[in-house]
Amino acid sequence: MISIVIPTYNEADNIARLVSYLAGNCNKNACEIIVSDGGSTDDTLSIAQSAGAKAVLSVNKGRAAQMNFGAFIAQGDILYFIHADTFPPVTFAKDIEQAVSDGYAFGRYRTAFASKKAVLKINAFFTRFDWFVCYGGDQTLFMTKSAFNAVKGFNEQMLIMEDYDIVTRAKEMGRYKILAKNALVSARKYDTNSWLKVQWANRTIVKMYKDGRSQQEMVSKYKELLVYR
The missing domain is CATH 1.10.287 (Helix Hairpins)
Known part of the structure; x- marks a missing residue:
């Protein structure tokens, strides 16, 4: 099963659409959707729960801590971390399970921005390359739970750059896959x-x-x- 973990803070305007989209595109692949919230002052948690997610208040605030908490309660053997303003391809569940079946312990998508600006199309083009600057969370990140546990998850001491850090550490332990499709990211x-x-x-x-x-x-x-x- 794929456990989708979404760290949130005041995402009431976005979360229902994302949860519904993810649930509707799991197809025959079993998924659970976990919204790990950092203490939102809006209705993020209640909206996420109404949309069908397992909505929980993280013990600690901060994206690294929230993603670790979501991973801790996850039941799946594959973890998929995604931001609340990002939409993966409709085939995400099949893509991820195929990559894991092919022997990849973790990986990500390329990026496309929800914008017609030419400069953002240029930015998106470069996310197909295995460069450090492309290790951010906008591309989303899938990782087997065994690999996640092996690298001891996200570093909760990090308030920024936590995605870059975990990818750098994980690359020393397993095969890394850049999926040749785009995750659509808010601009x-x-x-x-x-x-x-x-x-x-x-x-x-x-x-x-x-x-x-x-x-x-x-x-x-x-x-x-x-x-x-």
Whole structure:
């Protein structure tokens, strides 16, 4: 079974559509959908539950902690981590099970943005390559539960870059698959900020990460450079 884990915080506007989409495209592949919430102040949890998800309040807030909590209660032997504003291909369950059957312990999709902007099409093109900058959560991440346990899950000390970290560690232990289809990602970060600002923020944070700067420094800098909505 595939256990889909969605970390959320104030995603009431998006979560019902995603849960319904995922449930409707599991086909004959058994799936469970877990929404692991970080203490939303809106109706994310109740909406997710009404849509058919197992909606739970994570013991600790923070995306790494929330994904670990979702994985802890998951019943499936395959974990699939996905953001609340991202939609995988309709064939996601079949794709993931086939990849695992082929011997891949973990992997991801390429990205397409929900936007007609040419610059975002260029960004999306490069997600087909196995580059460090493409290890983020927008591409979604599947991993066998045994592989997840072997790398001891996400590092809960990380407030940012947790996706990059777990992929880097997992690549030392198993085969990594980049699925040749696109996960559709919201462009809301680019709509709220300019493309140039987002690129500069991403470049800055990656450099800080590689330079060994503290998590709090990176979070503070990211919030300074970008506006969230």
